[in-house]
Amino acid sequence: MKKIPVHIITASILSLLAICAVVYLAVVFGAARKAEPIYPGEGVTQVRMLSEWCPSLKGTAGDTEVYVLDSGTPGASMLVLGGTHPNEPAGYLSAVMLVEYCRPSCGILYVIPRSNNSGFTCTDPLEASPMTFGIETAGGVRTFRFGSRATNPVDQWPDSEVYIHASSGQILSGSETRNLNRAYPGREDGTLTEKVAFAITELIKNNYIDITVDLHEASPEYTTVNAIVAHEDALSLAFLTMWDVEESFRISADESPRNLHGLTHRELGDFTDTLALLMETANPSQGRLRGRTDANLVVSGQDKFYVRAASYDAVTVPYDERGISISERCARHVSCLAAMAEMSPFVGEGREINLGDMPAYEEIVANGIGYYLHDPV
Amino acid sequence: MDIELICLISMLAAFLLANLLLKLPVSISMMVAAVAGALVGGQGIPVRHLFEGAFAYLDTIMTISCAMIFMTFMQESGALEALKTAIVRRFHKVPVLMLFLLTATVMFPGMITGSSTAAVLSTGALVAPVLLLMGIPKEKAGAMISMAAIMGMAAPPVNIPAMLICAGVDIPYTGFAGILFLLTVPCALICTLVLGLKYCRNLSLEKMSDGLDTGIGREYGFRLYVPAIVLVILLVVSRLVPSFPQLGTCLIFLICAFIGIFTGRRFNVWKALLSSMDDTVPILGKLMGVGMFIQVMTLVGARGWIVTGCLGLGLWFVLVSSFVVLPAFGAVNSYGAASVIGIPLLLAIQRGMSVRSVTVAAILAFLCCLGDIMPPTALAGNHAARLVGLKYRKVFAHSLLPFAICLAGAAAVLFLL
Numbered sequence: 001m002k003k004i005p006v007h008i009i010t011a012s013i014l015s016l017l018a019i020c021a022v023v024y025l026a027v028v029f030g031a032a033r034k035a036e037p038i039y040p041g042e043g044v045t046q047v048r049m050l051s052e053w054c055p056s057l058k059g060t061a062g063d064t065e066v067y068v069l070d071s072g073t074p075g076a077s078m079l080v081l082g083g084t085h086p087n088e089p090a091g092y093l094s095a096v097m098l099v100e101y102c103r104p105s106c107g108i109l110y111v112i113p114r115s116n117n118s119g120f121t122c123t124d125p126l127e128a129s130p131m132t133f134g135i136e137t138a139g140g141v142r143t144f145r146f147g148s149r150a151t152n153p154v155d156q157w158p159d160s161e162v163y164i165h166a167s168s169g170q171i172l173s174g175s176e177t178r179n180l181n182r183a184y185p186g187r188e189d190g191t192l193t194e195k196v197a198f199a200i201t202e203l204i205k206n207n208y209i210d211i212t213v214d215l216h217e218a219s220p221e222y223t224t225v226n227a228i229v230a231h232e233d234a235l236s237l238a239f240l241t242m243w244d245v246e247e248s249f250r251i252s253a254d255e256s257p258r259n260l261h262g263l264t265h266r267e268l269g270d271f272t273d274t275l276a277l278l279m280e281t282a283n284p285s286q287g288r289l290r291g292r293t294d295a296n297l298v299v300s301g302q303d304k305f306y307v308r309a310a311s312y313d314a315v316t317v318p319y320d321e322r323g324i325s326i327s328e329r330c331a332r333h334v335s336c337l338a339a340m341a342e343m344s345p346f347v348g349e350g351r352e353i354n355l356g357d358m359p360a361y362e363e364i365v366a367n368g369i370g371y372y373l374h375d376p377v
Numbered sequence: 378m379d380i381e382l383i384c385l386i387s388m389l390a391a392f393l394l395a396n397l398l399l400k401l402p403v404s405i406s407m408m409v410a411a412v413a414g415a416l417v418g419g420q421g422i423p424v425r426h427l428f429e430g431a432f433a434y435l436d437t438i439m440t441i442s443c444a445m446i447f448m449t450f451m452q453e454s455g456a457l458e459a460l461k462t463a464i465v466r467r468f469h470k471v472p473v474l475m476l477f478l479l480t481a482t483v484m485f486p487g488m489i490t491g492s493s494t495a496a497v498l499s500t501g502a503l504v505a506p507v508l509l510l511m512g513i514p515k516e517k518a519g520a521m522i523s524m525a526a527i528m529g530m531a532a533p534p535v536n537i538p539a540m541l542i543c544a545g546v547d548i549p550y551t552g553f554a555g556i557l558f559l560l561t562v563p564c565a566l567i568c569t570l571v572l573g574l575k576y577c578r579n580l581s582l583e584k585m586s587d588g589l590d591t592g593i594g595r596e597y598g599f600r601l602y603v604p605a606i607v608l609v610i611l612l613v614v615s616r617l618v619p620s621f622p623q624l625g626t627c628l629i630f631l632i633c634a635f636i637g638i639f640t641g642r643r644f645n646v647w648k649a650l651l652s653s654m655d656d657t658v659p660i661l662g663k664l665m666g667v668g669m670f671i672q673v674m675t676l677v678g679a680r681g682w683i684v685t686g687c688l689g690l691g692l693w694f695v696l697v698s699s700f701v702v703l704p705a706f707g708a709v710n711s712y713g714a715a716s717v718i719g720i721p722l723l724l725a726i727q728r729g730m731s732v733r734s735v736t737v738a739a740i741l742a743f744l745c746c747l748g749d750i751m752p753p754t755a756l757a758g759n760h761a762a763r764l765v766g767l768k769y770r771k772v773f774a775h776s777l778l779p780f781a782i783c784l785a786g787a788a789a790v791l792f793l794l
Binding site: 024169 | 381418424425426428429430432433436439490491492534535537540541543544546547548549550551615616619623625626627668671672673675676677678680681682684685688689713716717718720721724725728
């Protein structure tokens, strides 16, 4: 007789705690579904939605803004993809910076800051990532979400054990089913992730995009980092860019592997007429050698274990106590994009795109990326 | 001393305290350890991280649950009993061949799904009664099934740890079939012989016939095997025919379990469902606890401390640590071992040795798979022990020699190729 009341009390307490935890977590995870504002700058002439190129995306978590920066002067068109992997924040922030700061003087620039919009609404289990990080701007700290490498499983689930890439038949681990950068060229009637890839491919085809650049980050121990990976048709543009920026920083140019499918630099080059490139900077907050994981690591890029790993040559980029800050990583992306635009007359059909008065690498590093972002409202 | 190391020690101490002294279940002890690590690391009680970690293995949890339902239904319908009788009657004159066929049978679902759990709980459940009937002791039968399931998980065409490592370093999952075949098939056969050859001598049908129930097979005939046959067909077709709807292993197990309700002896479905969940919940709890544990290890930097420590030891130590740390990390999760430690180890070995990436990735993936016998999680081992009705520690003791043989096989392939 004694045990029954004890069990009821224990069960009641545990149930109450569980209810409290669920309510608390609903608030925490619910907040991740609210997109932080992006403030279109003077260069933005139109804000469209990705679903215009794939109507079945409308109203889904995959639909996202496409910012159009039309200079009014005929020239080349360039598409910049940020947030393909929302756990690679320099790619996202660089795209936001273009939307808020860039004023092209020739050609048209298209920017999708949150290419995998769904991926911004969650974080990856076991990675202990922060849900947000702050960037200091002139008017205070602006908060941005740190997301997941893949589409939120709430929007696309379950994964099969094996992911079969639709157009090539290549098999990958099932977790890649929700990876946008393994889904190209995409399928109109496919999964949410494949639909997003399809919409981007259609955007490129229908708007005759000359150059497409996908902004990424990678672990500092990864072999393809501080690099431009280019489809064979875009290799000359990658080399011209590499030489153009070499006074400021070192970056390598690698050819896209022909047997690795689903990636932007392979499939967009094969399935469309665009010059497809992808850029990687070194981000310690996604590396496997990192120590304590928090928003400070995302922003400062300083990690004592990476300093140790560098001392025995286990990282592939220069790394010391100063770390690799998000401003430095964004500066690389933005400078390379500006260089690509500058080199556009020398490649493809010789059309030019000019991004206007963009800050130099050294300026972004010195001022911080927040200097070029809109103040928080 | 690094704070990250202090956190790790606190977590291990809290786990041991909760599990051994307070006699709490492994799953709860893991959660206690995670909370302790977070408190020492200055993170408070990280409710969000505990929750997120607990859901990390949701897909695995669902596969295990569905496979367990299928296995229970097969048992209740009498299919296991009938199959046992059929196999023994047909192959009792060639017991070594029978052992090899049984090993291949256990491996098959692992090869198709990349999951040792699926292998143990599907064909492993069919094979276990036959092994016991041959006179193989329960602990050795359990070890045979778990090792065969792990070899199946590592064998081509689907090796998920290899795919995870490939994804981490952007190499395509191609060219793995030969090397994985070379690693797994000889190891599986040798392990089977080491554990079972002794019991193949003087095997006679008369001795075994006491344990055979021929009635059930005669009564229901071929239809008893329909769920198992449909299972194999759906698994194979969904892998080999891309245009076939991707049902997923969970749904395939459930469809076949449903078919099993009508193909044999009648049984109380509700009671069978409850019984299958009763057996499964402790293992599911372990996976959730393990998820919390790893998430907090990452949060406080203990994971980085371990990985950086392994890489800082020089090439030979990196190689040695691959053979120790990867299977040991399987105590937590073999897929986790591949993505957390396998990738940096591959990069470190590539820097120090001129060896093909595919060869190294295949060997590392094979070592990760071996982790599925490591307690406390021991997905293959725990399920195999349940099949033969033992506590896992007894089965684990008999798995150590085959485990060592597999390590030696992996080392031989690494240095000879």
